[in-house]
Structures are given as C-alpha cells and as structure tokens.
Amino acid sequence: MENTKQTDNKNNILEIKDLHVEVDGKPILHGINLKFESNTVHAIMGPNGSGKSTLANAIMGNPKYKVTKGQIIYNDQDITNSSVKERADLGIFLSFQYPAEVPGVTINNFLREAVNTKRALQNQKPYSVIDFYKLLKEKMQLLHMDQSFRTRELNAGFSGGEKKRSEMLQLLLLKPIFAILDETDSGLDVDGIKAVADAIHLAKKDSPMGIILITHYEHFMRELMPDRVSVLCNGKVIQEGSTELAKKIQEKGFAEFIKQNEQSNKGGNQ
Amino acid sequence: MPPQATQNAGSDVDPKNQKLNFDINRDLYDAADNHQPKFQSKPGINEEVVRLISKTKNEPEWVLNKRLKSFELFQKTPTPTWGPDLSELDLQKIIYFIDPNTTESTSWDDVPDEIKKTFDKLGIPEAEKKALAGVGAQYDSGMIYHNLKKSLQDKGVIFENMDVAIHKYPEMIKEYFMTSCVPVNDHKFVMLHAAVWSGGTFIYVPKGIKVDLPLQAYFRMNGKQGGQFEHTLIIVDEGAELHYIEGCSSPRYQQSSLHAGCVEIFVKENATMRYTSIENWSRNVYNLNTKRALVDKNAKMIWTNGNMGSSRTMLYPCSILRGENAHSESLGIAFAGSEQDQDTGSKVIHAASNTTSIIKAKSISKDGGISSYRGLVKVMPNAKNIKSNVQCDALLLDEKSVSKTFPYMKINSPTATVGHEASVSKVSEEQLFYLQSRGLSEEQATKVIVSGFISPIVKALPLEYAIELNKLIELEVQGM
Ligand SMILES: Nc1ncnc2c1ncn2[C@@H]1O[C@H](COP(=O)(O)OP(=O)(O)O)[C@@H](O)[C@H]1O
Ligand SMILES: [Mg+2]
Numbered sequence: 001m002e003n004t005k006q007t008d009n010k011n012n013i014l015e016i017k018d019l020h021v022e023v024d025g026k027p028i029l030h031g032i033n034l035k036f037e038s039n040t041v042h043a044i045m046g047p048n049g050s051g052k053s054t055l056a057n058a059i060m061g062n063p064k065y066k067v068t069k070g071q072i073i074y075n076d077q078d079i080t081n082s083s084v085k086e087r088a089d090l091g092i093f094l095s096f097q098y099p100a101e102v103p104g105v106t107i108n109n110f111l112r113e114a115v116n117t118k119r120a121l122q123n124q125k126p127y128s129v130i131d132f133y134k135l136l137k138e139k140m141q142l143l144h145m146d147q148s149f150r151t152r153e154l155n156a157g158f159s160g161g162e163k164k165r166s167e168m169l170q171l172l173l174l175k176p177i178f179a180i181l182d183e184t185d186s187g188l189d190v191d192g193i194k195a196v197a198d199a200i201h202l203a204k205k206d207s208p209m210g211i212i213l214i215t216h217y218e219h220f221m222r223e224l225m226p227d228r229v230s231v232l233c234n235g236k237v238i239q240e241g242s243t244e245l246a247k248k249i250q251e252k253g254f255a256e257f258i259k260q261n262e263q264s265n266k267g268g269n270q
Numbered sequence: 271m272p273p274q275a276t277q278n279a280g281s282d283v284d285p286k287n288q289k290l291n292f293d294i295n296r297d298l299y300d301a302a303d304n305h306q307p308k309f310q311s312k313p314g315i316n317e318e319v320v321r322l323i324s325k326t327k328n329e330p331e332w333v334l335n336k337r338l339k340s341f342e343l344f345q346k347t348p349t350p351t352w353g354p355d356l357s358e359l360d361l362q363k364i365i366y367f368i369d370p371n372t373t374e375s376t377s378w379d380d381v382p383d384e385i386k387k388t389f390d391k392l393g394i395p396e397a398e399k400k401a402l403a404g405v406g407a408q409y410d411s412g413m414i415y416h417n418l419k420k421s422l423q424d425k426g427v428i429f430e431n432m433d434v435a436i437h438k439y440p441e442m443i444k445e446y447f448m449t450s451c452v453p454v455n456d457h458k459f460v461m462l463h464a465a466v467w468s469g470g471t472f473i474y475v476p477k478g479i480k481v482d483l484p485l486q487a488y489f490r491m492n493g494k495q496g497g498q499f500e501h502t503l504i505i506v507d508e509g510a511e512l513h514y515i516e517g518c519s520s521p522r523y524q525q526s527s528l529h530a531g532c533v534e535i536f537v538k539e540n541a542t543m544r545y546t547s548i549e550n551w552s553r554n555v556y557n558l559n560t561k562r563a564l565v566d567k568n569a570k571m572i573w574t575n576g577n578m579g580s581s582r583t584m585l586y587p588c589s590i591l592r593g594e595n596a597h598s599e600s601l602g603i604a605f606a607g608s609e610q611d612q613d614t615g616s617k618v619i620h621a622a623s624n625t626t627s628i629i630k631a632k633s634i635s636k637d638g639g640i641s642s643y644r645g646l647v648k649v650m651p652n653a654k655n656i657k658s659n660v661q662c663d664a665l666l667l668d669e670k671s672v673s674k675t676f677p678y679m680k681i682n683s684p685t686a687t688v689g690h691e692a693s694v695s696k697v698s699e700e701q702l703f704y705l706q707s708r709g710l711s712e713e714q715a716t717k718v719i720v721s722g723f724i725s726p727i728v729k730a731l732p733l734e735y736a737i738e739l740n741k742l743i744e745l746e747v748q749g750m
C-alpha cells in the first residue's frame with residue numbers, strides 16, 4: 001500500500017474534525033476540531049476528566065473508544081476507521097498515561113521486535129542482536145537510564161517515573177511523525193523532566209516530529225515551549241492560543257480560567 | 271549441571287550465541303518418512319505379543335515373568351475415568367512392537383539414511399556436536415543410536431539403551447527396574463508399559479561425578495497406529511550431578527497412536543538431578559506418561575516439562591522426598607489447542623523432615639483447547655518443617671478455551687507451610703492495544719504476551735531448548 005508509507009521530511013498534518021467519541025456507551029468528546037502539524041509542539045490542557053486521554057486514545061485507534069461522528073485525517077487520508085497498527089505504521093505514537101504491563105517480556109526483546117518490525121515495513125534489514133544492543137544503549141544513556149533496565153519486564157512493577165522513561169525510550173527508537181505525550185511529565189522528578197525534554201529536542205533535530213503535549217505542568221511546558229495551546233473542557237475545545245494562553249492558565253488555575261471563559265462567552269453572545 | 275553458557279536467560283538471547291537459530295515449522299515434526307521396519311506385531315495386545323517382544327530381545331526369564339505378571343494386572347484393571355476422556359482410545363488397534371530394522375550404532379554414519387534424515391531435520395546430530403555430553407536416539411520400538419563422550423565413559427558413567435542394559439548390568443537393573451520407584455502395579459498404563467516396554471535409556475552416574483554437559487535422548491515414533499513404551503531408568507549416585515534432556519515427536523496420522531513411557535529416577539544423598547523434557551507429539555497421540563523420582567537426604571530433583579501436541583496428555587511428574595532436606599522443583603508448560611486436553615501437573619510427597627518443594631505450572635489454551643492442572647502435595651505425619659509452594663497460572667487466548675485446576679493437598683503435619691496460588695488470565699485488550707500501538711500485528715502482539723507468560727519456565731532451559739520451545743509455542747499460537 002503506497003499511501004500507508006511514512007512520509008518523512010515534509011509538512012505532515014493530522015486533523016481532527018468534529019470528533020465525537022463514546023466510551024462504554026457514554027459520550028465523552030462532543031465535536032472536537034484540532035489541527036496538528038509537524039515540527040510543532042501543540043499543548044492540550046484541561047482539568048481532570050475533560051477528555052484529554054480519550055482524545056489521545058481515539059487518535060491512536062483504541063477500539064474501546066468509539067468514534068460516533070467526525071473524522072481523523074492524516075495527510076488527506078481518512079484514518080477514522082484504521083486499525084491501531086495501521087496508525088502506528090503511519091508514524092503515530094502515543095506515550096500512554098497508564099502504559100499496560102506485559103510480564104515476562106524484557107524491554108530489550110520487545111523493543112527489538114518493534115524496531116525490526118518497523119524496519120521491515122521500510123524495507124530495511126533487521127538489526128542484529130548486537131547492533132540493536134548498541135542502539136538501545138545509546139538511547140538509554142540519553143534518558144539517563146541504567147543499563148540494567150534492558151532486562152526489566154515491560155512496565156511490570158515499574159514506578160511511575162520508570163514507566164514514563166520507558167515510553168520515551170520507545171519514542172526515541174520508533175521515531176514517530178506525530179507523538180502524543182499523555183501526561184508524560186507526571187511521575188517524573190525535575191531531573192527526569194529535563195532528561196525527557198532534552199531527548200525530545202534531540203529527536204526533533206533528527207526528524208521534524210509533531211508533538212501533542214498533554215500536560216498540567218508549567219515545568220514541562222517551559223522545557224518544550226509549545227507553539228500552540230488548546231484548552232479542553234467537558235469534551236470540547238473551549239479556547240485556543242499561543243504560549244501566552246498556557247501562562248494565563250498556569251497563573252489563575254483551571255477553575256478560575258474556566259469560570260472567566262464561560263462569563264466572557266456569555267458576554268460575547270449577548 | 272550444564273555449563274553457564276547454556277544456562278541462558280530465557281528468550282533474551284546472548285549476543286555471543288546468536289548463531290543458534292532454529293528454523294522450525296510444524297511440517298518438520300508432522301511428516302512421516304517411509305522407512306520400512308524389520309518387523310511389526312499385529313495390532314492389539316495379548317500374551318503372545320508380550321512373549322514375542324521378550325523373545326525378540328532375547329530377554330532373561332525374570333524380565334519375561336515381570337512382563338507377564340504386569341499384563342495380567344493390566345487385564346484386570348479398568349481404564350481410569352477421573353481425568354481426560356480416553357473413550358476413543360482403542361487399545362486393540364495399537365501396534366505394540368515395531369522393530370526398526372537396524373542395529374544400534376555409535377556413529378550417525380551407520381544409521382539408515384531415511385532415519386538419519388529425520389533426526390537431522392530435528393537438529394539432533396548438530397546439537398550433539400555443540401552442547402551435549404551424549405545422545406541416544408530411539409525410533410519406534412528400538413534404539414538406533416547411542417554415544418557417550420569418552421571422558422565420561424572413563425569415569426564410569428553408564429549411558430545405555432535399556433534393552434542392552436538388561437543384559438550388561440543385570441544386578442543393577444533387577445534392583446531398580448520397576449520395583450521401589452514405579453512398581454508394575456502402579457496404575458493401568460504402568461501395567462501396560464511394564465508388559466510391552468521397549469528401548470529407552472539407562473543412566474548411572476557414579477558417586478561424586480558431575481556430568482557437566484547434558485545427556486540427551488530423542489524419541490521418535492514413526493509407525494502408523496504405533497505405540498512407544500520406552501523405559502528410562504536413571505541412578506544418580508551420592509554427590510553426583512546430571513542433567514538429562516528428553517525430546518519426543520511423531521508424525522501426524524489419522525489413527526490414534528499411544529505413548530506410555532515410564533521414567534524412574536533415583537537421586538541419592540547430596541546428588542542433583544535435572545530432568546528436562548519437551549514432548550511435541552502430533553495431534554493423534556495419546557500421551558499417558560509416568561515419571562517419578564525417589565529423592566534422598568540433601569538431594570535435589572528438578573523437573574522441567576513442556577507438553578505440546580497430542581490429543582490427550584496425562585502427565586504428573588512426582589518427587590518422593592524420602593531423605594531429610596531433600597528438595598524438589600517442578601516447572602511445567604502445557605499448550606492445548608483445538609480438541610486437545612492437556613491434563614498435567616506435579617506431585618510431591620514429603621516423607622521426611624525439612625524437605626522443600628516448589629511447583630510452577632503454566633498452561634496456555636487456544637481454540638477451545640482444555641488445559642488442566644492436576645497436582646498433589648502430600649505431607650506424611652512424621653515429616654516436620656515442610657515447606658511447599660504451588661503456583662499455577664493459566665492463560666486463555668480466547669473465550670472458547672478452558673482451564674481447570676485440581677490442586678489436591680494432603681497435609682498431615684501441623685508444622686508444614688504449604689502455599690498455593692492459582693491464576694487464570696486472558697490476553698487483555700489493553701495489552702494487545704499497547705503492543706499494536708508500537709507497530710506489532712495482533713498475532714505478533716499475542717506471541718509477545720505468550721512468550722512473556724512462559725518465560726519464567728523457558729529461562730530454566732538450556733539455550734537451544736529455550737529457542738526451540740519458544741518457536742514451538744509460537745507455531746501453536748499461529749495455529750499451524
Ligand atoms: N475507560 C473508560 N470507561 C468509562 N469512562 C471513562 C473511561 N475513560 C474515561 N472515561 C470518562 O471519560 C471522561 C474523560 O476522561 P479522560 O479522557 O481520562 O480525561 P482526562 O485525561 O482529561 O483526565 C471522564 O469522565 C472519565 O470518567
Ligand atoms: Mg488523562
């Protein structure tokens with residue numbers, strides 16, 4: 001299939017159009033419109049329960065999250081009904097807020113399988129055990145991870161911070177075109193956030209990745225400097241803007257921001 | 271004990287050993303070759319057949335008498351009904367003796383071409399060169415090849431075809447063969463085995479000798495409607511160490527075949543015995559096996575069993591811990607696919623104080639297959655300070671498949687500490703989604719989850735076997 005090939009080094013666009021999503025029969029997202037671009041950091045902010053993870057899962061194609069209306073378009077290709085693997089093959093990546101545990105599977109073996117699967121898709125030779133070992137070592141050093149991590153079981157018994165570092169390690173190895181980071185900063189300490197942010201900057205130099213940054217924290221924002229900010233509330237985008245908007249929210253807190261936002265909306269309607 | 275190099279950390283392949291790449295597909299095991307046997311008995315069992323087997327092997331009187339007595343018991347005993355459904359196994363349709371028309375050899379060059387090709391395909395001669403101290407190969411009822419490293423022969427280690435051992439070491443065999451470990455009256459299929467057994471392995475490791483590479487036997491059942499009844503007798507004398515590996519396979523036929531082997535192991539004071547077996551019978555085989563070890567003071571017995579293929583399996587390796595401080599470990603993996611019933615588990619009898627045991631059993635069921643864990647932990651009243659831990663985990667790959675657990679406990683001692691944990695899990699949607707989001711296909715993702723599930727047991731295997739077992743399970747997951 002020609003059009004499922006990854007298309008590097010050009011301006012890629014991921015567009016969400018009037019997206020409605022339900023989980024277990026319960027409507028969560030009510031008509032989201034968003035446009036993401038390569039080489040851009042796009043922050044999604046919003047209080048707990050506003051639907052940020054739901055949006056992330058719907059973009060990745062989690063079958064539990066049902067799209068009842070609207071579309072997800074990747075470079076003119078409608079991927080609303082594509083399988084999760086098809087989306088992964090296109091270069092969409094989700095760093096999970098709560099990654100699944102897979103006991104007994106070492107980080108090393110899993111990542112070699114994943115990386116070599118991707119290489120096969122791009123008609124590249126698989127990495128040998130030794131070459132992969134070197135590559136993994138290099139990426140782990142970037143994230144200040146101990147080498148013993150290689151043989152740990154995928155997410156099983158990991159601390160919050162370890163899970164997030166493991167997600168970032170996967171990102172560095174799989175080099176996606178769009179990376180959704182769902183609260184990657186929570187669970188990480190200050191050093192962790194710095195290491196992850198540095199690694200992302202490096203990865204961006206390699207390929208002009210688009211980053212969809214879901215976060216509450218100023219700290220991570222400051223490290224990654226979003227180009228755009230969208231605010232989600234009750235399954236809807238209520239405001240969009242630049243870094244300034246993020247600052248405003250940080251200063252006031254969500255509750256106050258949303259109250260003012262509602263009032264100004266009412267004012268505007270009158 | 272095998273050398274450290276072969277004690278690999280599971281599927282986490284050591285970069286140095288990456289050459290060891292087994293290329294396996296199911297056809298390799300399922301295809302029969304067209305080797306013509308020298309002789310095969312008519313289907314069915316009667317006294318004549320029993321006498322014929324004994325006569326062909328030129329056995330001493332006492333062996334024939336033991337066979338005849340067992341046959342008598344067999345006739346009087348009903349087929350057990352407490353386990354898997356055996357109603358479609360017609361014992362009168364099985365051919366009990368197939369002589370492979372070749373004399374036993376110590377060089378693969380002398381083994382007939384078709385048979386050698388089969389073993390070549392299974393990777394046996396290659397494995398022998400690489401990492402084994404000795405190999406025996408049985409084809410239907412007869413051993414066709416045996417070889418033991420000269421250095422071990424010089425130390426007095428015996429690795430011999432059971433038929434030959436009867437003539438060469440009559441005293442030892444008389445004392446240990448189907449007497450105190452697995453007596454001939456043990457159960458219906460032991461009685462049958464004792465009446466028609468043929469071939470198998472006899473191993474003796476003298477006091478204090480540590481065999482540092484594994485010894486291996488490979489049993490191949492080729493004949494249609496065949497039966498294989500090999501007998502394995504292992505004596506690890508005081509302070510000695512041995513790792514013995516057994517592999518089994520058979521081609522696939524429409525008609526039922528029967529495998530009723532028997533393994534008897536004596537682990538003497540301070541000795542260590544590790545027994546590993548990967549049984550990969552084709553889907554027409556009834557695999558009704560008996561394996562037991564008598565474990566003396568300070569001795570260790572470690573069972574590792576992988577059971578794939580076969581229509582029905584009944585296998586419960588048993589350790590009788592009869593000396594103080596004796597220890598038993600039993601690791602098992604069973605895979606049940608469509609129309610298969612894998613009834614496996616482990617038994618431990620704590621007959622002496624301060625004995626310890628660990629049982630870890632894992633099963634995978636797919637396409638409506640049934641896997642059952644059936645085990646027993648028994649603590650005798652006079653045994654004090656016993657520790658035992660049983661853990662059985664089942665993984666179901668779909669809604670149709672079944673897992674059952676029958677963990678019998680007979681604890682007659684107030685100082686015993688016995689733990690039991692059981693879990694049944696399904697391959698979770700969440701795990702599948704997670705792995706697929708990294709670009710794996712659904713099938714790859716399932717394989718990854720399954721390989722993780724079995725890894726605690728695969729880790730205990732030498733590298734080549736770890737790789738082979740992983741590949742076999744992958745094939746089963748793919749449903750080939
Ligand atoms: N798997 C689920 N099952 C049922 N309800 C869910 C599920 N996931 C999310 N929800 C509900 O959807 C809403 C949005 O949740 P979520 O997307 O996780 O928000 P956020 O990530 O912004 O905190 C919440 O009300 C939550 O309770
Ligand atoms: Mg969330």
